[in-house]
Amino acid sequence: MFNFLKDTIAEIILENFQQTFNSSSIQINATPIDYVGDCTIVVFPFTKFSKLNPEATGNFFGEKLMAKNSNIESYNVVKGFLNIVFKPEFWLTELCLAKANKSFGQLASTGRKVMVEYSSPNTNKPLHLGHVRNILLGHSIAEILKACGNDVIKTTLVNDRGIHICKSMLAYKKDCEKREIRIGSINPTTESIKGDHLVGKYYVEFDKAYKAEIKSLIENGVNEDDAAKNSSMMKEAQQMLLDWEAGKPEVIELWKTMNGWVYEGFDASYKKLGVTFDKSYYESNTYLLGKKAVVEGLKESVFVQDADNSVWIDLTNDGLDRKILQRKDGTSVYITQDVGTAQMKYDDYKMDESIYVVGNEQDYHFKVLQLILKKLGKPYADGIYHMSYGMVELPSGKMKSREGTVVDADDLMAEMIDSAKQTTTALGKLEGLSEAEKEKLFYTIGMGALKYFLLKVDPKKKMMFNPEESIELQGNTGPFIQYTHARICSILRNNKLERITLEESI
């Protein structure tokens, strides 16, 4: 907000020392609380041509600034720091302008289109705390970009196909068979459970059964590698994936049904988090798209084909590795799908920038993705930005879905809201509130605490969550800020009659 001083300083430098100084490299900060001043200019860089010591340089600039800018009331110099005090009239004018500005905080349109992809869940298990960090970061970034005048498209890429999806489908099918009931007669309604949780339960059940099978094979003298290869569970899952790819009606039917349950569950969680998407991409629609890119890359000699028919790109000259793009059996891998999806997104929206909110474990993947797109000469390659964030860790280490060491998103949200309820009730602050108002209050406080907890940490850094200690409602927390806001409102309310408006005081 003190940028206007920078140009004046550059002017002073030009007039007195005949030097052009890039005004953007001038450092102006808010003055620390222990010193007198509104803002502070760092004058060390000016001593080079002023040929004065820092103190004298500060005084020199202070004098000149006073002469040039009538808003400055006084200045003082401490070491190499020039502290500026503005006149009260300056602040009144500034604050009135800010108040009158209905779109305060909203910048003028940049005319740029930006896509933000976040959440990007698998449809074989419910959302967990890691997703929540991802979702809140993605949603926040989208909102910030909007406020900065960009046209923002919020998307998510749903990983709705693959062997892991077949695992929960298979476990479900087996359960129906075991109970000798029709497929579909076990469902979220009959089980009174959210759809994503029901499917997640079967995913865990598959893993249990698989592990038990491996264990018994090993006990019968089969070595570990062969046991994995000979597992009937895994073979059935693989067969199911082949059937899915072949479009076998009963498999597709089950897949649609179970994914439908999951989407209903996700929608409820998203709603509670207060986030939305403008467009969803489904991997089942995009997983074959990369093949076109493979053909294209081979034609342009960006990719090479080995004797066994596998397709590669050599990135060793760029300091990376040799990366496979298509297996010898002709199936595409993760990166190839992403190449195809990137193209599809661009075809749909022609955006200037595409931001992927994805964990930092995929830093390498996105480096490779961008490089491949560049080498293919894609116009959108430079607009790709991997918003890489750190993992949420538990005291026991990384969260792993299969091992059950995850903090479930729905459970956590419910806990936070309940904890807000407990505390609020204990403090006896609910007098005169209707049930609906109470519910809204608990939600606002609980979710405020959760969101602030996850967003206050530098996104790049990994963060620790200890389930033993619930998220604080006191201290540097969301509720603390909400409470401060409530008190400020209360002061304004109570002083209404005596309040002097800014306009009047001017």
Next chain:
RNA sequence: GCCCUCGUAGUUCAAUGGAUAGAACGGAAGUUUCCUAAACUUUAAAUACAGGUUCGAUUCCUGUCGAAGGCACCA
């Protein structure tokens, strides 16, 4: 083996190369006829180690030690 990231109070987190490294929780000692005690006041407590660049380094560079992640046909 190679690549990337990170090491700050007891703990969880701050600090565009700038002033005396800030908070919160936890510890110790206090505060309620007064604006919402989900508060406030006081207090002890930290830059992994060794060099270098700089007027100035938690921040940049090099090395050591430690932690986590990735690459060698899973997404």
